[in-house]
Amino acid sequence: MPYSTASVATERPGRYIKQLVSHMGHKTTTEISGDGRGVITLKRGRCVLTPTGVAIEMIATAGDAESLEQVQEVVTRHLLRFATQEELAVKWSAPVGAEEMVIVDPLIGDYVTTQCTPADEVLQELTAKTRETTGGSWTMQVSHDEGAFLTMLARMVGARQAVEVGVFTGYSSICIARGLAEGGRLLACDVSEEWTSVARSYWERAGVADRIDLKIAPAAETLRALPEERSIDFAFIDADKVSYPVYYEEIVRRLRPGGLVVLDNVFLGGRVVDPAYEEEHHVAVRALNDAIVADDRVESVMLSVRDGVTIARRL
Numbered sequence: 054m055p056y057s058t059a060s061v062a063t064e065r066p067g068r069y070i071k072q073l074v075s076h077m078g079h080k081t082t083t084e085i086s087g088d089g090r091g092v093i094t095l096k097r098g099r100c101v102l103t104p105t106g107v108a109i110e111m112i113a114t115a116g117d118a119e120s121l122e123q124v125q126e127v128v129t130r131h132l133l134r135f136a137t138q139e140e141l142a143v144k145w146s147a148p149v150g151a152e153e154m155v156i157v158d159p160l161i162g163d164y165v166t167t168q169c170t171p172a173d174e175v176l177q178e179l180t181a182k183t184r185e186t187t188g189g190s191w192t193m194q195v196s197h198d199e200g201a202f203l204t205m206l207a208r209m210v211g212a213r214q215a216v217e218v219g220v221f222t223g224y225s226s227i228c229i230a231r232g233l234a235e236g237g238r239l240l241a242c243d244v245s246e247e248w249t250s251v252a253r254s255y256w257e258r259a260g261v262a263d264r265i266d267l268k269i270a271p272a273a274e275t276l277r278a279l280p281e282e283r284s285i286d287f288a289f290i291d292a293d294k295v296s297y298p299v300y301y302e303e304i305v306r307r308l309r310p311g312g313l314v315v316l317d318n319v320f321l322g323g324r325v326v327d328p329a330y331e332e333e334h335h336v337a338v339r340a341l342n343d344a345i346v347a348d349d350r351v352e353s354v355m356l357s358v359r360d361g362v363t364i365a366r367r368l
Contacts, residue, residue, distance in 0.1 A: 054327040055121050055148035056114040061132070061141050066104035072135045073102070073128075098124040116329070118148055151330065154323035156360060162196075169201045176200070176224065179255045183222045186251060193221050195291065195317065199359055200228035203289060203315065206364070207232025210313055212287035215239045218272045218300045219292030223252025229289060230261035239265045240279075242272035242292075272296070276303035283309045283367070291317040294334035298341045301365075305350060308367035314351075316341075320361030 063069060067089045074083045074091040082094040091102040098115025113128065115121035129143045157165075172180070176197070184191045195203070203225060207215060211234045220226055220243035230239050243249050249267060256262040268275045272292060276299075279285075288304045290297060297316065304314050318338075324330040325339045342363070345353050351365040 054114055054116055054329045055118055055150050056112060057121060057125060057145045057148050058113075059111045059125075059143055059145045061109040061111065061143050062107060063109060063136070063139065063141060064107070065139075066107070066109045069109060069132060069135055070102045070104055073132055076135075077131060093128060095124055095127060100124055100128045102128075113145065114326075121148055151323040151327035156320060156323060156357070162359075165198045166196065169198050172197045172200075175255060175259045176227065179222060179224055179227070179251075182251060182255070183224070187222065187248065193291075195225045195228075196359055199317070199362070200224055202358065202362075203228045204232040206313060206315065207287050208234075210286055210311065213237040214284055214286050216276070216285055216288040216304060217241045218276070218288070218290045218304075219243060220245075220249050220252050220267070221291075222248050223255050225289060225291065226252060226265055227256060227259045227261055229287070230256070230264045231259070232287075233264060237264060237286075240275070241265050241267045242275045243267070243269060244271060245269075273299050273303065276300065276307075279303075279307060281307070283307055283312075285309065286312045288312075288314040289317070290314065294318065294321065295337045297338055298344070301341060301345070305348070305365070305367065310367055312367045314365050314367075316345075316363045316365075318360045319355060319363045320357075322360060325361075 070089060070091040071085065074085045074093065077083055077093050083092065085091045089104045093100045097120035098113060101112045103110045113121060113124045115124050125145050133141055183194050207229050212232065213234045213236060215229055215233060217226055217229060217239060220241045226239060226241050233239065246269060256265055273296060285304060285307045286309060290300045308314060319342055321335060321338055324335050325342060345363060345365055351367055353363060353365040355361065355363045
């Protein structure tokens with residue numbers, strides 16, 4: 054599903070969006086929210102329009118390039134019709150597909166890693182070890198900034214009972230364990246003896262091995278075997294995406310009020326926003342993202358951190 058954007062400079066962004074949504078609402082499906090964000094859904098695609106102080110920011114999406122051009126043409130033509138007091142310039146960007154989407158600009162990504170508390174020697178060496186021993190799978194390791202984020206979140210909620218689904222080589226485990234309150238414990242769930250053997254050695258080096266209980270078994274089984282009481286303070290999900298809905302449900306029902314569950318990779322490289330991607334893991338994560346927003350047991354926020362991170366807080 055290609056998409057294209059346009060930023061239209063104007064002193065009347067909110068007014069034009071309201072006029073456009075109202076007018077096109079007679080012929081197609083439209084909606085507008087209280088903050089002025091408008092959505093126009095056509096037969097061959099849709100356009101989202103958001104007002105800023107000095108422009109209309111537009112995002113057009115469609116199933117193919119030809120349909121995208123049609124969406125652009127229809128929205129542009131109607132928008133210009135309402136601009137009787139000024140001359141608007143509408144210039145759409147070149148179409149981009151989900152496979153070409155750059156979630157984090159490399160320059161920004163590098164800058165972010167330097168603008169948080171530096172990784173210590175153990176974490177730096179674990180990163181190098183992971184790259185050496187896991188081949189192309191090394192990208193499954195969380196970035197340093199995301200690891201620091203996990204430590205901070207665990208500390209902020211005073212976590213004493215934490216759960217991690219998906220250990221890999223143990224970087225995120227160290228980060229979470231370091232954020233635990235005194236006497237806190239982390240239940241780390243994984244199915245790989247090979248990769249978690251790396252984790253074990255670095256947990257020892259990091260001085261957190263005594264706080265981590267590793268369970269080698271399908272995580273769904275491990276979670277279902279936990280007591281039913283709401284005692285989990287903090288949880289991190291970063292494992293097989295097809296099972297995300299199961300992991301989320303088993304954890305949320307056991308989260309104490311104010312407890313957090315953090316889910317990684319909720320963008321799936323941008324593919325969650327492209328309905329053309331219909332593999333099982335795309336469908337599962339896309340559906341879970343929608344379900345979390347509608348889950349009245351939690352309040353949630355999705356952040357554009359790396360490949361997307363959702364934080365849900367138990368009410």
